Amino acid sequence: MKTNLTSQIKLxxxxxxxxxxxxxxxFAALTREEKIYTRIFESVDDGSEYLARHIAEEIEKxxxxxxxxxxxxxxxxxxxxxxxxxxxxxxxxEVSFKHVIVFNISEFFPxxxxxxxxxxxxxxxxxxxxxxxxxxxxxxxPAITREDMYDYCKEYERKIADCGGIDLTVCEIGPGGxxxxxxxxxxxxxxxxxxxxxxxxxHNVQAAYKCDSSPATAITLGMGxxxxxxxxxxxxxxxxxxxxxxxxxEGPVTDNIPASFxxxxxxxxxxxxxxxxxxxxRISHPWKVTSCEWTPKLIRRAIVWLCKQTGKPxxxxxxxxxxxxxxxxxxxxxxxxxxxxxKVFNELQHTITGWPGGKPDADDSxxxxxxxxxxxxxxxxxPHPDDDVISMGGTLKRLVDQGHEVHVAYETSGNxxxxxxxxxxxxxxxxxxxxxxxxxxEEYLKLSLAVKEFVGSKKSSSDMDTPQIRExxxxxxxxxxxxxxxxxxxxxxxxxxxxxxxxxxGTIRKGDLTEKDVDIVKQLLEKVRPHQIFVAGDLAxxxxxxxxxxxxxxxxxxxxxxxxxxxxCRIWMYRGAWAEWEIDHIEMAVPISPEExxxxxxxxxxxxxxxxxxxxxGNDDRLFxxxxxxxxxxxxKLYEELGLASYEAMEAFVEYHPI
Numbered sequence: 001m002k003t004n005l006t007s008q009i010k011l012x013x014x015x016x017x018x019x020x021x022x023x024x025x026x027f028a029a030l031t032r033e034e035k036i037y038t039r040i041f042e043s044v045d046d047g048s049e050y051l052a053r054h055i056a057e058e059i060e061k062x063x064x065x066x067x068x069x070x071x072x073x074x075x076x077x078x079x080x081x082x083x084x085x086x087x088x089x090x091x092x093x094e095v096s097f098k099h100v101i102v103f104n105i106s107e108f109f110p111x112x113x114x115x116x117x118x119x120x121x122x123x124x125x126x127x128x129x130x131x132x133x134x135x136x137x138x139x140x141x142p143a144i145t146r147e148d149m150y151d152y153c154k155e156y157e158r159k160i161a162d163c164g165g166i167d168l169t170v171c172e173i174g175p176g177g178x179x180x181x182x183x184x185x186x187x188x189x190x191x192x193x194x195x196x197x198x199x200x201x202x203h204n205v206q207a208a209y210k211c212d213s214s215p216a217t218a219i220t221l222g223m224g225x226x227x228x229x230x231x232x233x234x235x236x237x238x239x240x241x242x243x244x245x246x247x248x249x250e251g252p253v254t255d256n257i258p259a260s261f262x263x264x265x266x267x268x269x270x271x272x273x274x275x276x277x278x279x280x281x282r283i284s285h286p287w288k289v290t291s292c293e294w295t296p297k298l299i300r301r302a303i304v305w306l307c308k309q310t311g312k313p314x315x316x317x318x319x320x321x322x323x324x325x326x327x328x329x330x331x332x333x334x335x336x337x338x339x340x341x342x343k344v345f346n347e348l349q350h351t352i353t354g355w356p357g358g359k360p361d362a363d364d365s366x367x368x369x370x371x372x373x374x375x376x377x378x379x380x381x382x383p384h385p386d387d388d389v390i391s392m393g394g395t396l397k398r399l400v401d402q403g404h405e406v407h408v409a410y411e412t413s414g415n416x417x418x419x420x421x422x423x424x425x426x427x428x429x430x431x432x433x434x435x436x437x438x439x440x441x442e443e444y445l446k447l448s449l450a451v452k453e454f455v456g457s458k459k460s461s462s463d464m465d466t467p468q469i470r471e472x473x474x475x476x477x478x479x480x481x482x483x484x485x486x487x488x489x490x491x492x493x494x495x496x497x498x499x500x501x502x503x504x505x506g507t508i509r510k511g512d513l514t515e516k517d518v519d520i521v522k523q524l525l526e527k528v529r530p531h532q533i534f535v536a537g538d539l540a541x542x543x544x545x546x547x548x549x550x551x552x553x554x555x556x557x558x559x560x561x562x563x564x565x566x567x568x569c570r571i572w573m574y575r576g577a578w579a580e581w582e583i584d585h586i587e588m589a590v591p592i593s594p595e596e597x598x599x600x601x602x603x604x605x606x607x608x609x610x611x612x613x614x615x616x617x618g619n620d621d622r623l624f625x626x627x628x629x630x631x632x633x634x635x636x637k638l639y640e641e642l643g644l645a646s647y648e649a650m651e652a653f654v655e656y657h658p659i
Contacts (some may be wrong), residue, residue, distance in 0.1 A: 003513045005659060008546050014274055015293045016042075018282050030289050033281040034249050035263040038270040040277045044081050044237045047271045051233055052085035054269070056095035058231060068099045070163045072221065074106070074180060074325035075118035075125070079207050082170070083126035090130045097132035101163050103156075105171060106180040106220035106221075107140035109194060116209035133408070140219050145258035147195070149219075153192040156226065166229040173236040176199055177244045177257030180218035186258045190222030206507075218504050223261050232268040234259065236276040245272060246279035246476045259346035265633045287326055296347070301584035302327055303344045304642065313643025314345045348644060351589045356395045356653075357404045357532060368572070368588035368655075369532075375404045376531035379524065383536050384414040385481035386607040388612075390624045391576030393488070393600035394535060394592040394632070395651050400489040407494040407528055410481055411521075411549040412503035415465075418473035420455045422609040426456060426476065427451060464506045474499070474610055484606035497525060499508060502548060513548050513555070521556040529565040533557075537573030537654060546578075553569060557658055571656040581652045583638055588655070591647040592632060601625050602634075 019040035021027040031038065041047035055071075062069035073079070089095045107118050119139040127137060138159060144152045160166060176184050181195050197205070197218055205214040222248055226232065236245050247261040249270060255261075262268040277283050286292050287302055307314060310321050319337045334340045343573040350366045353359075357376050376400055382388035388396060388408050399406050427448055434440035451469060466471070478497055485495045498520050502511040525533075535553045538546040550573075560566050572588065575581055592600065604625040605611065611623065622630070632649035640646040 001515055001516075001518055002558050003551055005558065006152065006551050009656070011188060014283055015286070018286050019274060019277065026290070030282040030286075032289060035120060036249050036268050036270045038249055038272065038280070040272050040274060040280075040283070042274055043217075044273050047237070047273050048081035048085050051082045051170075051235060051271050054088060055082070055168065056089055058168050059097070059100055063099045065166070068101055068163070070101045070103070070160070070165065070167045071581075072103045072105050072160075072166045072169040072171075072226070073122060073126070074169075075104070075121040076172040076174065078172035078235050079170060080125045081237075082235065085130045087126065097130045098410060100132055100349060101136045101348070101494060102127065102132065102138065103160055103166065103221075104137075104139035105169070105226070106218055108215045108218050109140070109144070110217075111140075111142035112215075114211075115376065116205055131153045144219075145346050149157060153194070153219065154619070157192050158222075160225070166225070167231065169226050169229040169232045169234075171226070171232070173234060173241060173248060173259045175204060175244075176240065177248050177259040179223065179226060179234070179259050179262075181218045182223050182226075182258045184256050184258065186223050187228065187255055188639060189224045189430050191224050192219070192221050194219055198505075205372060220528050220546060223258055227261060227265055229265075232262060232265055233271065234262060234268065235271045237273045239275045239278065241272075241276040245270075245276050249280060266576055267578060280476045280575040287329070291329060294330065297584050299330065299340070300344050300347060301582075302330065303340065304583050304638075307642055313641065314341050317341050337537055337547050345643065348583075348639065348642065351586050352639070352645065352650075353588060353589060354398065354591055355402060356588065356590050357399050357402055367438065369651075373531055375402075377405045377407070377500070377528055377531040378534070379407045379409055379528055379530045380534040381409050381411060381521075381536070381549065381553050383411050383546045384417065385410045385412075385477040386414075386484070386604065386610055386624070387400050387536060387546070387576075389484055389488070389600065389603040389607075390628050391536065391538075391574045391602045392590075392651050392653075393628070394596050394649070395494065395534075395574075395590045395594065395653075396490075397488050397599060397603075398590060404532075404537065405494070406490050406492055407524075407530070409484055409496040409498055409521075410478075411498050411500050411525055413470075413474040413497070413499050414477045415470050415473035416507070418476050423476065424452075425453060426472075450577075467506075472505075477607075480607045480609060487603055487606055498524065500552060502552075503545065510548065513551055517552045518555045519560070521552050525556055525560060525566075526563075529563075530569055533569060533571045534653075535571060535573055535656070537575050537656075538578045554656070554658075559636045561658055571658070572653040573656050574651070574653055576628050576631060576651070580635060581654055583635075583642075585654050586635075586652045588653040589635065589639065590651045590653070591636070591645075592649040594648045597629060597632065597649050601629060604628065 017026065018030060021030055039050060043052060059069045086095065090097065104119050104122060108116050141152065172180055178184065181197060182190060183198060193216055197216055202214040244257065247257050251257065251260060253260045253263050282289050285305060292298060297617060303314060306317060306321060306325055306327060310317065317337050319331050322331045322337055330340050331337055351368060353368055356369060357378060358364060358371045358374060359367065360371055360374040362371050364371040379386050380396060414507055431448060447468065454466060462619055482495055500517040500520060502513050502517050505511055535550050536546045555568065557571065628651065630652055635650040635652050636647040639650065
């Protein structure tokens, strides 16, 4: 079973010479916008192999020079693949840690036996599997108190100094461009200290360490300590990191992005996979730094960029515009600006369709979807019980109104996103009507009392809901989803609540995707045999549920790929909750009128428990309906600025081709 197919999604192929140039001269030209020495690899595995080799070389060099090597190690998730490579190298005799001294970069405070610990994690992923003497491992003393904190931090720094300082720091870029627990606002001169951990990082800690709560504070080496290292090897993997990676490597040095201080270090090295490097100039706008191999998507991206720079729509771009902004290659390739303009204009025009399921009896040669078969069987997979309407509510309504057999499959219960206050509203109502409708029996009264006691007096912020409460919250979300589907016109028998097991832990942290999850999805696919599938493409979802849900669908598709009906099925990926598709990737854009946009908003508002107190809004404090409307309007506005038809809003989709 393939459980990580989302990690292999490549929206376009990047020319290898952009990220792996053939010589130093090419490398210097390509990286002239980059202020940190950066290497990019096609996969995490390749990048981790490169880092492990360089760490081993640094150990060998330091041991040969002075008899030991002092390394400061981070325990972030991105480092684990590197540590796995080092373990394998150690077992093969390619590197030895007998003369390595390790200092833990940071540790949670206070440490508890069942709470998260970076040292415990380091031991699990590296230190317990290599030949390092235990006496050479240094970390924060769990017995330290707040009263002794300042002196202890100074003593930790003295231990490093007594070892001759740090030869090598190995770390990852964290949320917001943090290094270790040096979060935005940390100064370049900051030293070892106690710091507060922000809410987003604490949530990430709970997911990464699979714990129910995270300490609010930690002890960390400061930016001054890390920058004092002789060498620094820093890494970032995945689409989630792309935006901050660009700011760290190409942006200004600022304490708002602590990792940007690496620009001040003479021997800092950044290692990325292609997804994390996606926003760097040589990957996203390679024409600025080199001559290009012009693929259709790269041409589209370049023309959209040129329109933004000049403030012109596509069909008004001139030869001079292309030349002035470094795109003269395209004019030479196509003969004139007009030829390039009309090519890109037509491509974008052909992405627009008011018939997302295909227009019956129409010429579909330039349409994103096939005319036949009609009507189609369609499954919309929704990770949570509102992602369908948030991300593609307008398209969902179109599919229903245009006569297709539409199924909506809610993959998780979403019960942890229901607040206690929202649940108690229902109990207050039921308590009032129970005598009137004859269900004020002993069993109901006992349940009502137990829920009120648990929520009112016994429950702390870190407590898991009881199974009964989780079931009640599940019912609330299912009822809201059913009402929204009814409002749109989806038949009740076509609404499916899959309740994938990986989600049902009762806590923010989720389980791993298993065969049980995939089998549930497979059963639905085999039952419906759809002609169209819509799945979440929000791979940057900060909480991971969207990615796991999409992995479940893609794994099921992979296992069924020999089925004749699946060969005729198209899979479309939507976004909307966390980000929107870039225009160079959009393959289907569905216009939404003002009335349809209001209808979409109303369908989102049917999910009442998620309106004002949805707990997982991420860094964006807008409510989901507000995000959806603004992103849909922004997509339509971009099409309009490029000289295409003017619409109120648009929902965008990218086709997934099974690997």
